[in-house]
Amino acid sequence: xxxxxxxxxxDVSEATMGHETGLxxxxxxxxxxxxxxxxxxxxxxxxxxxxxxxxxGSNTAAGVLSVPIGMLIGTxxxxxxxxxxxxxxxxxxxxxxxxxxxxHTFESGVTKIKIVPAMNLGGTVNSFDTDVIFVxxxxxxxxxVTTAIDASAAASAEVSLIDQFIGLSSFMTLPDMTxxxxxxxxxxxxxxxxxxxxxxxxxxxxxxxxxxxxPRWLYYSLGRExxxxxxCGSNPTGHTSKTxxxxxxxxxxxxxxxxxxxxxxxxxxxxxxxxxxxxxxTPTVTYKTPDIATTDYWPPASASSLGSDAHHFEWTExxxxxxxxxxxxxxxxxxxxxxxxxxxxxxxxxxxxxxYDSTGPSIATTKDITNPVRRLLFSSDTIPSFCxxxxxxNRDVGSYSTEQTSNAPGGANDSKQLTRIFxxxxxxxxxxxxxxxxxxxxxxxxxxxxxxxxxxxLETSNxxxxxxxxxxxxxxxxxxxxxxxxxxxxxxxxPFMFYNGSVEAFGSSLGxxxxxxLRGKTGVELFHTIQSNPIAETLDTNNLSTKQVPYGGTRNAxxxxxxxxxFEMEIDVILTDATLLHRLRSHxxxxxxxxxxxxxxxxxxxxxxxxxxxxxxxxxRILIDDYVITEVPVPxxxxxxxxxxxxxxxxxxxxxxxxxxxxxx
Numbered sequence: 001x002x003x004x005x006x007x008x009x010x011d012v013s014e015a016t017m018g019h020e021t022g023l024x025x026x027x028x029x030x031x032x033x034x035x036x037x038x039x040x041x042x043x044x045x046x047x048x049x050x051x052x053x054x055x056x057g058s059n060t061a062a063g064v065l066s067v068p069i070g071m072l073i074g075t076x077x078x079x080x081x082x083x084x085x086x087x088x089x090x091x092x093x094x095x096x097x098x099x100x101x102x103x104h105t106f107e108s109g110v111t112k113i114k115i116v117p118a119m120n121l122g123g124t125v126n127s128f129d130t131d132v133i134f135v136x137x138x139x140x141x142x143x144x145v146t147t148a149i150d151a152s153a154a155a156s157a158e159v160s161l162i163d164q165f166i167g168l169s170s171f172m173t174l175p176d177m178t179x180x181x182x183x184x185x186x187x188x189x190x191x192x193x194x195x196x197x198x199x200x201x202x203x204x205x206x207x208x209x210x211x212x213x214x215p216r217w218l219y220y221s222l223g224r225e226x227x228x229x230x231x232c233g234s235n236p237t238g239h240t241s242k243t244x245x246x247x248x249x250x251x252x253x254x255x256x257x258x259x260x261x262x263x264x265x266x267x268x269x270x271x272x273x274x275x276x277x278x279x280x281x282t283p284t285v286t287y288k289t290p291d292i293a294t295t296d297y298w299p300p301a302s303a304s305s306l307g308s309d310a311h312h313f314e315w316t317e318x319x320x321x322x323x324x325x326x327x328x329x330x331x332x333x334x335x336x337x338x339x340x341x342x343x344x345x346x347x348x349x350x351x352x353x354x355x356y357d358s359t360g361p362s363i364a365t366t367k368d369i370t371n372p373v374r375r376l377l378f379s380s381d382t383i384p385s386f387c388x389x390x391x392x393x394n395r396d397v398g399s400y401s402t403e404q405t406s407n408a409p410g411g412a413n414d415s416k417q418l419t420r421i422f423x424x425x426x427x428x429x430x431x432x433x434x435x436x437x438x439x440x441x442x443x444x445x446x447x448x449x450x451x452x453x454x455x456x457x458l459e460t461s462n463x464x465x466x467x468x469x470x471x472x473x474x475x476x477x478x479x480x481x482x483x484x485x486x487x488x489x490x491x492x493x494x495p496f497m498f499y500n501g502s503v504e505a506f507g508s509s510l511g512x513x514x515x516x517x518l519r520g521k522t523g524v525e526l527f528h529t530i531q532s533n534p535i536a537e538t539l540d541t542n543n544l545s546t547k548q549v550p551y552g553g554t555r556n557a558x559x560x561x562x563x564x565x566x567f568e569m570e571i572d573v574i575l576t577d578a579t580l581l582h583r584l585r586s587h588x589x590x591x592x593x594x595x596x597x598x599x600x601x602x603x604x605x606x607x608x609x610x611x612x613x614x615x616x617x618x619x620x621r622i623l624i625d626d627y628v629i630t631e632v633p634v635p636x637x638x639x640x641x642x643x644x645x646x647x648x649x650x651x652x653x654x655x656x657x658x659x660x661x662x663x664x665x
Contacts, residue, residue, distance in 0.1 A: 012392065012393050012394065012395060012396045012415075013390070013391070013392040013393075014389075014390070014391050014392075014469065014470065014471050014472065015166055015169075015172065015388060015389065015390045016162050016163055016164060016165070016166065016388075016389045016470045016472060016476070017162060017164045017165075017166050017386055017387065017388050017389070018141055018142055018160065018161055018162030018163060018164050018339075018386065018387050018389070019141075019142050019161075019164075019339050019340035019384070019386060019387075020137050020138060020139065020140050020141055020142065020340075020384075020385045020386060020387055020423070020424070021137055021140065021141075021142040021143070021254045021325065021337070021338065021339055021340055021341060022134055022135050022136050022137035022140055022252075022254045022341065023056060023065070023067070023133075023134070023135040023140065023143065023254070024132065024134050024253075024254055024255055024335075024337070025056070025065075025132065025133040025134070025135070026081075026130075026131070026132045026335075027081075027084065027127040027128060027129055027130065027131045027132070028048060028127075028129075029328055029330055029331075029335065030048075030049075030051035030052075030055050030056060030057030030328055031046045031047065031048055031051075031057050031063065031065070032046070032047050032048045032126065032127045033045060033046045033047060033126075033127045033133065034047065034124050034125065034126045034127070035086070035119060035121055035124065035125050036121070036123070036124045036125075037118050037119060037120060037121050037122075037123075038114065038118070038534075039534055040116065040117075040118055040532060040534035041102065041114045041115060041116050041117075041118050041532075041534050041535065042099075042114070042115050042116075042118050042119045042121065043112060043113075043114050044112065044113050044114075044115065044133070045063075045110060045111075045112050046063045046064070046065060046110055046111045046112070047062070047063045047110060048062060048063060049062050051066075051328065052327075052328070052329050053145075054145050054269070054270045054326055054327045055145065055326060055327065055328050055329075056143050056145065056326045056328060056337060057328075058147065058148070058149060059145075060148055061109060061110075061149070062109075062110070063109065063110035063111060064106070064109070064110060064111050064149055065111045065143075066143050066144065066145050066147040066149075066326070067104075067111075067143060067147065067160075068147060068149075068158035068159065068160060068452075068466065068467055068548075069104060069105065069106050069149060069156075069158065069466065069548065070104050070105075070452060070455075070547060070548025070549055071104065071140075071141065071160065071421075071452055071548065072101045072104035072113055072135060072140070073101060073102065073103060073104050073452075073547065073548060073549035073552060073553045074100070074101065074102075074139060074423070074449070074450045074549050074552070074553020074554075074556055074558075075100075075101050075135055075136060075138070075139045075140050075553075076098050076099065076100060076101070076135075076136040076138070076139075076558075077098075077099050077100075077101055077115065077133055077134060077135045077136065078091035078097070078098055078099065078133075078134050078136070079091060079095075079097075079131070079132065079133060079134075080092065080132040080133075080134055081130040081131045081132045082130040083130060084127065084128040084129060084130045084131030084132075085125050085126060085127060085128040085131060086125065086127065086128075086131045089119060097117075099115040099116065099117070099119075100115065100116050100531055100552070100553070100554070100558070101113050101114070101115055101135070101553075102114050102115065102116055102531075102532075102533055102534075102535050102552030102553065102554065103535045103547075103552060106149055106150075106151060109151075111149075114535055114552075116531065116532045116533070116534065116552075117532060137252070137254065137341055137385070138385050138424050138449070138560070139385070139387075139423040139424035139449050139450060140423075141160035141161065141162050141387040141389075141421060141423065142160060142161040142162075142325050142339045142340070143160065143161065143325055143326055143337065144159040144160045144161045144325075145270060145325070145326045146159055147159050147160075152461075152462035152464075153456030153457070153459045153462055153463055153464040153465070153466045154408065154456075154462045154463060154464030155462065155464075156456065156464070156466040157468050158466050158467050158468065159467065159468045159470075160387070160389075160421070161325055161339060162387055162388075162389040162421065162470060163470050163476045163477075163485075163486055164216070164486055164487050165472060165477065165486045165487040165488040166208070166210075166388075167208075167210040167211075167212070167213060167214070167216065167217065167442075168210045168211045168212075168213055168493070168495060169208055169209060169210035170210075171209050172206070172207060172208045172209070173205065173206060173207040173208075174206055174388070174390060174420075174422060175203040175204055175205055175206040175422055175425070175446070175447060175448040175451075176202075176203070176204060176205045177201065177202070177203055177451065178201070178202045178204070179198050179199070179200075179201055179202075180198070180199035180200045180201075180202075181196055181197070181198060181199065182196070182197045182198075182199050183195070183196055184196075184197075198555075199555070200528050200555060200556075200557075201450075201555045201556050202526070202557070203422065203447065203448040203449065203450060203451060203556070203557075204447045204448075204526065205445065205447070206388075206422070206425065206445065206446040206447065206448065207443070207444070207445055207446075208442075208443065208444050208446070209441070209442070209443045210441070210442055210443075211438075211439040211440065211441055211442075211495035211496075212432070212439070212440045212441065212442040212495055212496055212620075213492065213493055213494060213495045213496070214487055214492065214658075214660055214662060214665075215375065215377060215620060215656060215658040215660060215662070215665060216487055216662070216665045217427075217430070217442050217444060218377050218432075218442075218656050218658075218665075219377050219384070219665035220383060220384060220386055220426075220427050220444075220665075221383070221427050221430045221444065221520060221522070222377045222378055222379045222383070222520075222654065222655075222656065223378075223379050223380055223382055223383035223384060223562075224284075224343060224377065224378050224379060224380045225320070225343070225375055225376070225377050225664070225665055226298075226316050226317065226318055226319055226320060226344075226375065226376050227275070227319050227320065227321050227373060227374065227375045227376075227663075227664075228298075228299035228319070228373075228374040228375070228376075229275065229277040229278075229279075229299075229317070229319035229352075230299065231299070231372060231373065231374040231659075232275055232319070232321055232354065232373050232374070232663065233273075233275075233354045233355075233359060233360045233361050233371045233373060233663065234359040234360075234371045235266075235352065235353075235359060236263070236266040236353060236354070236355050236357060236359050237265070237266065237358075237359065238264045238265030238266050239263050239264050239265075239266045239352070239353055240263055240264030240266075241263065241277075241350050241351060241352045241353075242258065242259075242263065242350065242351035242352075243350065244348045244349060244350065244351075245276075245346060245347060245348060245349055245351060246259070247347075248345060248346065248347040249276070249342050249345065249346040249347070250342075250345060251341075251342060251343055251344055251345055252341045252342070253341060253342050254337060254338060254341050254342075255335050255336060255337045255338060256274060256276075256335075256336050256338065256342075256351070257330065257333055257334070257335050257336070258333055258334050258336055258351070259332070259333045260333060260334065261327070261334055261336075263352070263353040266353055266355075268324060268327070268336065268353050269324070269327070270324050270325065270326060270327055271323065271324060271485065272323075272324050272353060272354065272355050273321050273322065273323050273324065273353070273354035273355070273663045273664070274321070274322055274324060274336060274338060274351060274352075274353065274354070275319065275320075275321045275351070275352040275353070275354050275663075276319060276320050276321075276342075276346045276349050276350075276351055276352075277319050277349055277350040277351070277352060278317065278318045278319050278320070278344065278346050278349045279317050279319075280317065280318050280344070280345075280346075280349075281297055281315045281316065281317055281318070282315065282316060282318050282344060283314055283315055284298075284313070284314055284315065284316050284376075284378040284653070284655055285314050285625075285626075285653050286379075286380060286381070287626075287652055287653075290314035290315060291312075291314045291315075296312065296313045296314065296315065297313050297314075297315035297316055297317065298313050298315070298316040298317070298376050298657070299316075299317060299374065299376075300313075312600060312625070316376050316378070318344040318346070320342060320343060320344060320346075320664075321354060321373075321663045321664050322338035322339060322340055322342065322664055323338060323339040323340075323485065323663065323664060324336055324337070324338060324339075325337045325338060325339040339664070340384065340664065354663055356480075356481040356484045356485055356663075357481070359371060360481075360484065360661075360663075361373050361484070361489070361660070361661040361662075361663075362480075362484070362489065362490075362491075362661065363489055363490060363491025363492055363618075363661065364491075364613070365610075366609050366610050366611070366612045366613030366614070367491060367607065367608065367609040367610055367613060367617070367618075368609045368613040368614050368615070368616040368617050368618075369616040369617070369618060369659065369660070369661060370616070372616045372659050372660065372661070373659070373660055373661065373662060373663055374657070374658070374659050375657070375658050375660075375662075375665070376655060376656070376657055377655065377656040377657075377658070377665075378653075378654075378655045378656070379565055379653075379654065382562060383426055383427065383522055383524075383562050384426075385424050385425060385426050385560070386425050386426075387421055387422060387423045387424075387425060388421070388422040388425055388448070389419070389420075389421050389469065389470055390419070390420050390421075390422070391417060391418070391419040391420075391469035391470075391471075392417070392418050393415035393416060393417040393418070394415055394416050395413075395415050396415075407464070407465060408463075408464060409457045409463045409464065410463075417454075417457075417465055417469070418453075418454075419453070419454040419465065419467050419469050420451050420452065420453050420454075421451065421452040421453075422448040422450075422451050423448060423449055423450050423451070423452060424448055424449030424450060424557075424560055425446050425447065425448045425449075426446060426447060426522065426524045426560050426562065427444045427445070427446045427522055427524065428444075428445045428446055428447055428521070428522060428524045429444065429445050429519070429520065429521045429522065430442065430443065430444040430445070430519070430520050430522075431443045431444070431517060431518070431519045431520075432517070432518045432519075432622070433515070433516065433517040433518070434498045434501060434515065434516060434605075435498065435514065435515040435572075436498055436514050436515070437498075438498065439495040439496060439497050439498065440495060440496040440497070440498070440501065440605055440620075447524060447526055447560065448560075449526070449556055449557050449558070449560055450549055450553055450556040450557075451549070452548050452549055453548055453549075454466050454467040454548065455545070455546045455547065455548055458540045458544055458546045459540075459546060460540070460541075472486065472488075484661055484662075487662055489661040492618060492660065492661055494607060496605035496606070496607060496620055497605075500605060500606050500607065500608055501603065501604060501605040501606075502602075502603075502604045503516065503571070503601070503602070503603055503604075504600070504601065504602040504604070505571065505601040505602070512573050512574035512575075512576060513571060513572065513573050514572045514573070514574065514644070515570075515571075515572040516569065516570065516571045516572065516603065517569065517570045518567070518568075518569045518603070518622065518624070518654070519567065519568050519569070520565070520566065520567050520654065521564075521565065521566045521567075522562045522563075522565060523562050523563025523564040523565060523566070524560060524561065524562050524563065525560070525561060525563060526557040526559070526560050527557060527558065527559040527560075527561070528556075528557050528558065529558045529559065531552075531554040531558065532554070533551055533552040533554040535552050537550065537551060566650075567624075567650065567651045567652070567654055568648070568649070568650050568651075569601075569624065569627070569648070569649050569650070569651060570646055570647065570648050570649075571646070571647045571649075572644060572645075572646050572647075573644070573645055573646075573647060574642050574643065574644055574645075575634070575643045575644075575645050580629065580632045580645070580647060581632050581634060583629050583632075584629045584630075584631070584632045587628070588628070588629075589626065589627070589628050590626070590627055590628070590629070600623055600624065600625055601623070601624035601625075601627065601651075602621060602622070602623060602624075603621070603622040603624070604619070604620075604621045604622075605619065605620045605621075606618065606619040606620075607619070616659065617659070618659060618660055618661075619658065619659045620656065620657075620658050621656065621657045621658070622654065622655075622656050623654070623655040623656070623657070624651045624653070624654055625651065625652070625653040625654075625655070626651060626652040626653050627649045627650060627651040627652065628649060628650055629647060629648070629649045630648045630649055630650055631646075631647070631648040632645055632647050632648075633645055633646060
């Protein structure tokens with residue numbers, strides 16, 4: 001570098017996000033395993049043949065999970081099945097035990113994990129038919145089937161499917177890591193602290209701000225997503241749908257079994273999408289018994305006025321669309337793992353295939369969407385977790401491809417890369433706002449359970465970056481299809497602007513609104529629990545931990561759970577009559593009723609189309625229902641100007657309808 005120091009800086013820093021999806025490992029599909037008790041823990045060793053291409057079992061080596069080394073540390077797992085060799089430990093039927101994974105290594109060419117509490121097996125037990133290990137979704141980034149694991153860090157190419165575009169953010173704060181310090185004074189040792197001991201580790205206070213260009217972050221703020229099965233891309237060429245599911249898909253399930261990958265002449269592959277067309281209805285409100293009129297639901301029947309989105313509804317159909325993350329051949333058919341657990345129960349429903357090809361959604365030259373996706377976002381009992389990958393280096397070389405020799409630690413082109421993955425993240429509070437000076441803006445605060453760090457550079461020999469960092473425009477969103485899959489389809493990257501927005505409230509269209517803010521709180525809290533950590537920490541020559549998650553993850557929070565949901569809103573409006581003041585003094589709770597629209601608050605934003613365009617503009621509509629106006633100040637106009645009032649209100653229900661190019665947020 002000619003004697004000048006190279007520094008970390010923003011243009012060689014990259015942040016991507018992804019879903020968290022649990023691993024369902026059934027005996028011999030793709031791996032078997034054995035369990036042996038150690039000192040206060042149990043060792044599980046995976047075995048048998050390598051998986052096929054696209055499998056969660058590595059297709060290059062037997063007994064290897066396609067999960068970066070150390071990524072499982074700190075996650076939870078349970079045993080399931082019918083009558084296998086681990087039946088005494090089955091979660092549902094017998095034990096109710098939830099185990100913590102405190103170590104995840106690659107030894108003698110196979111994957112090994114250590115779990116607590118110890119199972120007290122009295123010897124080695126091998127898995128048998130129907131035995132299942134389920135690694136829970138929270139804190140588990142979706143498996144990346146291109147992972148290649150090697151004992152040598154320099155030769156390893158490990159990856160998780162954290163390839164989603166965060167958004168148009170030029171400012172973000174990652175969750176600060178703070179450590180509790182316990183100090184003890186001892187009688188007779190003077191006034192200075194005699195003993196200091198580290199305690200709990202916290203990862204809190206992540207902040208993200210951006211001009212909003214897609215509905216993605218509203219999904220992580222509200223929690224539920226359904227798609228309009230009739231407006232969700234189009235069938236690929238030669239497509240024939242599966243007539244029905246052969247079994248019931250449970251909420252939280254991370255896969256679906258298919259008799260074959262053939263949908264007519266179209267074939268499902270990793271990276272494609274599965275659409276379950278489910279007309280079963282679920283309520284979009286939880287604080288009351290929803291209206292039961294059969295005509296008021298989303299998506300609407302073709303003749304319904306709900307097609308304009310200007311209609312009150314309290315039910316929705318439960319069609320869902322998910323990306324295929326991995327495919328596992330079964331004795332009969334295929335197990336298709338998806339990139340985000342299913343949120344609803346599905347039974348006897350039609351299954352369709354979706355691709356980002358000529359039949360998928362795309363932005364036309366007129367700026368409207370060909371084959372658009374329409375979705376509804378709303379809140380329920382949970383919100384999804386996500387993971388955040390952050391890599392930073394001091395020059396733009398190395399380790400965003402599988403070629404790492406140019407980035408060897410200590411070499412002439414060493415970029416001194418640091419890669420971290422914040423796992424088990426959930427939104428704590430968020431804000432959606434716009435003014436006549438700017439775009440529609442989104443801001444959120446989020447917390448995380450733990451952080452995985454690539455420690456390949458600390459290993460004794462063959463040092464290197466084990467984990468292959470995502471670079472959005474260098475190794476991830478490199479063509480039209482991958483850009484769409486990552487959430488940044490060509491033509492979709494512009495934000496929603498105030499001049500393409502409208503606000504309808506209090507029974508009329510408000511043309512005198514100069515700003516609004518909608519704020520929500522999810523009630524998310526972090527909890528630490530007492531956990532055993534009988535595994536010795538591995539240290540390098542500088543006494544630095546080489547474990548990707550130190551201390552078995554037991555010093556991190558183990559539970560992150562949403563609680564009470566709250567909304568509040570402010571609208572800055574130029575008053576034209578006394579209606580709003582009368583609403584305030586009458587203490588009315590305002591909400592929609594079946595077939596009625598006037599009392600809802602609609603925030604509607606679109607992206608403009610050009611001459612020749614149709615009706616499929618990129619759009620975002622926020623529907624705010626059941627609210628009470630809490631404040632309508634009526635100040636004396638300053639300098640004889642217009643009378644502005646900042647109306648404050650508290651809603652109980654928020655829903656979002658979007659039209660975009662994402663099969664799944």
